[in-house]
Amino acid sequence: MTLAPRTGMRQFVIVGHDAPTTPDFSLDDLAGAAGRLDVLCRCVSAAFFLSHDIREDVRVHLVLGDEYTITVDGGTVRRLNPDERSTAALLRKALAEREEAIGHIPVETSPGVSLTRRGFAGTLDDVAGDGTVIQLHEDGDPVVDAEPPTDPVFVLSDHRDFTDEEAAVLADTVDRRVALGPHPLHANHAITVAHNFLDTDGYESY
Amino acid sequence: MTLAPRTGMRQFVIVGHDAPTTPDFSLDDLAGAAGRLDVLCRCVSAAFFLSHDIREDVRVHLVLGDEYTITVDGGTVRRLNPDERSTAALLRKALAEREEAIGHIPVETSPGVSLTRRGFAGTLDDVAGDGTVIQLHEDGDPVVDAEPPTDPVFVLSDHRDFTDEEAAVLADTVDRRVALGPHPLHANHAITVAHNFLDTDGYESY
Numbered sequence: 001m002t003l004a005p006r007t008g009m010r011q012f013v014i015v016g017h018d019a020p021t022t023p024d025f026s027l028d029d030l031a032g033a034a035g036r037l038d039v040l041c042r043c044v045s046a047a048f049f050l051s052h053d054i055r056e057d058v059r060v061h062l063v064l065g066d067e068y069t070i071t072v073d074g075g076t077v078r079r080l081n082p083d084e085r086s087t088a089a090l091l092r093k094a095l096a097e098r099e100e101a102i103g104h105i106p107v108e109t110s111p112g113v114s115l116t117r118r119g120f121a122g123t124l125d126d127v128a129g130d131g132t133v134i135q136l137h138e139d140g141d142p143v144v145d146a147e148p149p150t151d152p153v154f155v156l157s158d159h160r161d162f163t164d165e166e167a168a169v170l171a172d173t174v175d176r177r178v179a180l181g182p183h184p185l186h187a188n189h190a191i192t193v194a195h196n197f198l199d200t201d202g203y204e205s206y
Numbered sequence: 207m208t209l210a211p212r213t214g215m216r217q218f219v220i221v222g223h224d225a226p227t228t229p230d231f232s233l234d235d236l237a238g239a240a241g242r243l244d245v246l247c248r249c250v251s252a253a254f255f256l257s258h259d260i261r262e263d264v265r266v267h268l269v270l271g272d273e274y275t276i277t278v279d280g281g282t283v284r285r286l287n288p289d290e291r292s293t294a295a296l297l298r299k300a301l302a303e304r305e306e307a308i309g310h311i312p313v314e315t316s317p318g319v320s321l322t323r324r325g326f327a328g329t330l331d332d333v334a335g336d337g338t339v340i341q342l343h344e345d346g347d348p349v350v351d352a353e354p355p356t357d358p359v360f361v362l363s364d365h366r367d368f369t370d371e372e373a374a375v376l377a378d379t380v381d382r383r384v385a386l387g388p389h390p391l392h393a394n395h396a397i398t399v400a401h402n403f404l405d406t407d408g409y410e411s412y
Contacts, residue, residue, distance in 0.1 A: 184257035
């Protein structure tokens with residue numbers, strides 16, 4: 001069983017290379033002992049939050065240590081707040097139920113948050129058919145020249161580059177490589193810019 | 207004494223309505239007892255960080271409770287990290303030296319971070335002459351139609367709207383009102399989009 005895609009969805013797959021795969025981490029040291037989970041928390045916040053609103057047609061897949069994937073669905077998620085610490089607590093709760101995740105069957109660990117025992121290749125394979133797979137990369141085509149895709153699936157890495165193995169998986173799957181500007185951005189900032197690019201398509205007529 | 211502006215600078219004034227004005231807050235509850243200091247920390251991160259780099263020509267002014275202003279200068283700041291908690295620690299350190307801030311004379315509380323005893327009107331008055339004062343507001347002119355300004359001074363509010371009094375001060379000072387898209391954004395996301403708008407001006411030719 002996997003979540004069915006919705007038309008007009010924006011999905012983000014974010015690879016957390018050093019991210020924890022157990023709940024044995026402190027919320028007081030997200031940027032240290034918790035393997036830069038702060039980066040992934042900021043990505044979640046960037047993906048879902050508008051001012052006083054949540055983007056319902058967004059789904060985020062956090063790949064943790066190529067072993068588990070936590071999926072957050074904007075249409076059903078509850079108890080999500082924009083700060084890093086509370087998001088990390090939601091993710092830790094998901095990892096606490098990792099024994100329940102068998103094979104590729106997701107287990108819902110809180111409303112709108114589910115955990116699957118699979119890594120990058122399995123997650124990418126699952127969502128690749130949902131739309132246009134886009135790698136955000138500084139060497140890609142400038143976004144200003146790009147035609148906005150429908151049902152985009154953006155693939156990003158955390159503070160580390162994709163490994164050679166991940167890059168090979170991506171190369172087989174990716175439909176487009178897009179650069180959001182002349183400077184390489186943090187993953188969460190890239191998500192914000194990607195949203196804005198899609199939001200403002202045809203914005204002159206608003 | 208105030209910091210001299212540099213040509214090509216981007217400045218951001220962010221008003222923290224509930225932000226602490228003393229260092230008596232816990233880093234464990236930034237989104238609660240610390241008066242949504244998490245919002246201001248994310249704004250700092252959005253303003254300064256590129257992937258593996260810092261935007262040196264950026265200056266951020268955080269107005270805390272209309273009583274103090276903490277200024278962070280990208281050209282000289284040290285020990286700045288992208289996570290909320292470590293940024294909050296830097297801000298708390300600045301507030302711990304608030305007794306040293308007399309009148310409008312800033313006190314440097316760590317490299318590139320200074321504290322001044324003044325509120326919104328005083329801070330805005332100080333930076334207004336540095337460039338084009340721009341209010342980011344959902345009812346402003348669509349950014350896609352806007353000519354990128356030189357030396358912009360962006361003025362934003364935290365999770366609350368500007369008070370009537372602040373709005374009156376702003377109305378007297380603001381040069382332009384710009385909307386970044388059809389949806390109201392969190393302040394930190396607005397900063398990211400504003401940077402991207404300026405970064406990608408003429409981006410086709412990169």
